[in-house]
Amino acid sequence: MDSMFSSNIREHGSIPWDDNYMKIGSGYDLHKQQLLRSPFWPCHPSSELPSTDLHTLEISSKILRDEETLLQYMTSDTRALASVFTVFNLKASLEALKTAQCSKTSMIVIKRCTITLPAEHYERLLELSDEAESCFGRLNWYGEDNARTFKTRYGQYYITGRTRQSTFFAVSTYSADTKQELDRFASTLSVDFNGKAVSVEAASSFEMGSSNMSGSIRETHEVVVVGCSSRNLQHRLHTIDIQKAWVDFLEHYTPIPVLAHITHYANIDIRIKHPEGSLSITEDFRNAAELAQLLQVAARSNRLVGARALEISVQSTILKLADIHVYAEDDDKALQQCVATLKNVREDLRGVWDRRRKLAKMMTETEGQTEKWKLNKWVKAHSTPQWKIGICPDDVHESLCNEVIEYREDWDPESKRDGMPVCLKNEVSMCLPGRRIVGAQVESGWQDDTNGWWRRTYGSLGEDTLAIGFETQHFRGGSWALIVWAVDNNIYTEA
Numbered sequence: 289m290d291s292m293f294s295s296n297i298r299e300h301g302s303i304p305w306d307d308n309y310m311k312i313g314s315g316y317d318l319h320k321q322q323l324l325r326s327p328f329w330p331c332h333p334s335s336e337l338p339s340t341d342l343h344t345l346e347i348s349s350k351i352l353r354d355e356e357t358l359l360q361y362m363t364s365d366t367r368a369l370a371s372v373f374t375v376f377n378l379k380a381s382l383e384a385l386k387t388a389q390c391s392k393t394s395m396i397v398i399k400r401c402t403i404t405l406p407a408e409h410y411e412r413l414l415e416l417s418d419e420a421e422s423c424f425g426r427l428n429w430y431g432e433d434n435a436r437t438f439k440t441r442y443g444q445y446y447i448t449g450r451t452r453q454s455t456f457f458a459v460s461t462y463s464a465d466t467k468q469e470l471d472r473f474a475s476t477l478s479v480d481f482n483g484k485a486v487s488v489e490a491a492s493s494f495e496m497g498s499s500n501m502s503g504s505i506r507e508t509h510e511v512v513v514v515g516c517s518s519r520n521l522q523h524r525l526h527t528i529d530i531q532k533a534w535v536d537f538l539e540h541y542t543p544i545p546v547l548a549h550i551t552h553y554a555n556i557d558i559r560i561k562h563p564e565g566s567l568s569i570t571e572d573f574r575n576a577a578e579l580a581q582l583l584q585v586a587a588r589s590n591r592l593v594g595a596r597a598l599e600i601s602v603q604s605t606i607l608k609l610a611d612i613h614v615y616a617e618d619d620d621k622a623l624q625q626c627v628a629t630l631k632n633v634r635e636d637l638r639g640v641w642d643r644r645r646k647l648a649k650m651m652t653e654t655e656g657q658t659e660k661w662k663l664n665k666w667v668k669a670h671s672t673p674q675w676k677i678g679i680c681p682d683d684v685h686e687s688l689c690n691e692v693i694e695y696r697e698d699w700d701p702e703s704k705r706d707g708m709p710v711c712l713k714n715e716v717s718m719c720l721p722g723r724r725i726v727g728a729q730v731e732s733g734w735q736d737d738t739n740g741w742w743r744r745t746y747g748s749l750g751e752d753t754l755a756i757g758f759e760t761q762h763f764r765g766g767s768w769a770l771i772v773w774a775v776d777n778n779i780y781t782e783a
Contacts, residue, residue, distance in 0.1 A: 298563055299552050305450060305545040312410050312449070315442035316550055327420035327442040327553075331413050333450075337405065337543070340488045344404045347494065348482045351474065352396040358388060361398070384459040384510035392722075393470055394463040397477065399496060401456040403488070403515075405543050409449035411556065424559055435560050438553070444563070445550040452543035454515030458496065458530055463506045473505050488538065496534040513537055515544040647684055651726045651750070651775075654678045658748040661728075669732045669739035669761075678727030678749045680773045691775055692726065698769045699758055700733065715745060716770045717755035723774040725754050733767025740766050752777075 303316070306323065312331045315324035337343075352358045388396050423438040464470040486494060509530040513521045518540035521533060554562040657677040661667075667675065681689035701712045718725070726749060732739045740760040747754035752774075760766035 299555060301445075301550055302451075302547050303550060305548045310447060310545070310548055312447055313414050314447045316445045316447060317443040318445060318550075322443070324441070324443045327416055327438070327446065328414040329417050331410055333408065333410055333413075342406050343488050344406075345401065345486050345488050345491055346404075347399065347401045347484045347486055347491075349400075349478060349484075350398045350480050351477060352388075352390055352398065353474070355390050358390050358396060384457065384512050388459050388461070392467045393465065394461060395470060395474060397460040397462065399456075399458045399460070401491075401537075403454045403541055403543060405452045407449060407451045407547075407549060409549065411448050411551070414446075414448070414556070416557070438560065442553070445552055447548050448551045449549040450545040451547035451549070452515070453546045454537075454541040454543045455513070456516075456534065456537045456541075457512040457514075458533075459510045460530060461508050464504055469504050492535050492538050494534070496530045509533075515542055516540050517542045647688055647775075650679055650683070651724075654726070655748075655750045658744075658750075661744040664743055664745060666741040666743045666759075667730075668737060668741050669734065670737045671735060673732040673735060674729055675742075676727070676729040678725070678773065680727045680729070683727075692773050693723070693775070694771060694773055695720065696769060696771045698767075700767045701760055701765045711740070712760045712766065713758070715755055715757045716768075717753065718747075718770065718772045719753045720772070720774050721752055722777050723752055724777055725749055725751060725772050725774045727773035728754055729771040730756060731769040731771065733769065738764065739768070742768065 309323050311326070312333050313326040313328040315327060316322070317324060350361060352361060388398075390396055420438065420442065423441065424434045462470070462473060464473065508526070510526060511521070511530065511533050513533075516537055518536050521536055521540070552563055553560045654677070660677050661675070679692070681692045681694070684692055695718055697716050697718065699714050699716055701714070725747070728749070730742050738761050740758060742759075743757050745755045745757045754770075754772055756770045758766070758768045
């Protein structure tokens with residue numbers, strides 16, 4: 289079954305390189321995804337690097353300004369890092385992405401560089417050992433039983449080559465005191481690009497950071513490096529000088545195998561039949577475990593934005609893990625734990641989604657309460673000092689109360705010492721771009737009816753603006769407050 293976890297292999301193909309066990313010439317059983325002993329005499333490939341002219345260097349950049357875009361990156365773009373060509377990069381990038389957060393005054397820039405060497409093939413150096421030849425008997429010719437013995441011992445495929453790669457992955461966080469300052473800085477950055485080819489010689493001048501930074505912009509960088517011999521660049525580095533780390537990487541990169549090329553034995557020995565069809569195989573189980581971890585990180589980075597879509601993604605992942613289970617051992621506790629973890633995340637997300645729908649219903653039902661505050665109709669202060677419409681954090685589930693944010697503005701005019709009976713007037717306006725007002729409350733600071741009057745002048749529930757006009761009764765001054773509760777516009781419109 290084709291899935292996000294599978295690929296088809298017939299005569300030739302590629303699988304993730306397992307640095308702990310793999311070597312050129314090793315046998316491989318695709319059905320069980322099991323590495324077997326080699327049927328060949330030992331082969332020792334050269335460790336020398338080809339000329340840098342043959343090194344393929346690609347750079348990608350992504351600018352993320354809000355939590356929803358970050359979530360989309362983590363559940364889609366980042367999944368591409370787990371392809372067989374970059375299986376190690378998902379492990380590395382996960383740790384750095386866990387700290388990524390976006391807000392109005394904070395943005396994320398993700399840059400990733402891969403340096404890939406040409407594929408290396410060693411079929412010409414491989415020769416069957418005497419032990420392997422003995423599988424075919426003294427006649428040394430094809431026989432069904434002989435071929436079956438050979439494949440049981442050495443698998444159907446063998447590792448003929450490798451692709452080596454180095455990776456530089458950086459998650460940069462830029463923050464400012466105001467959204468306007470961050471907007472100005474963001475306008476100086478390059479637009480998103482993917483797979484830009486750069487020569488190794490020219491790459492050192494590529495600007496990983498930004499030279500247009502003002503003093504009001506703060507920056508931190510989480511850098512992950514795979515395949516580099518520099519002692520200054522550990523597996524994960526926290527730094528504020530990303531350009532120095534980049535140059536250091538280019539000087540000391542040492543590509544490591546990330547991809548194993550496999551070939552069916554029939555291509556080198558006519559005593560073994562060619563496969564009749566392609567074999568659909570799943571990716572290494574480690575990728576599934578890492579994806580489970582990635583989905584948890586995404587689910588909990590912003591639990592409300594995209595909760596429904598993410599829950600569907602988790603459910604799809606659980607179903608597709610059945611592909612892996614077919615080839616796993618019965619007592620594979622790690623796989624069972626992975627599935628159990630994903631089911632917990634799924635149920636958690638379903639709970640979030642259900643509560644979101646209830647919140648959406650509640651917001652819709654309470655919009656009509658705006659009419660309790662008649663437009664431009666004065667309301668006199670009295671001994672009950674509060675007038676409330678809509679919902680507040682206390683009205684929603686505890687898991688959602690942090691999403692209902694309170695905004696407050698007070699008006700406390702001083703008394704007129706000259707004793708003149710002059711009324712004071714003021715209008716308090718709450719304008720909240722990007723948010724929807726779901727509740728409001730007017731408060732009188734005095735416990736009697738001498739505080740004055742108030743009225744709604746414009747705006748309503750379900751909008752981003754609400755304004756209240758106040759007027760004192762006489763020279764004694766007054767004490768009023770307007771409180772509104774609002775949610776993110778995405779929660780309001782997508783629930």
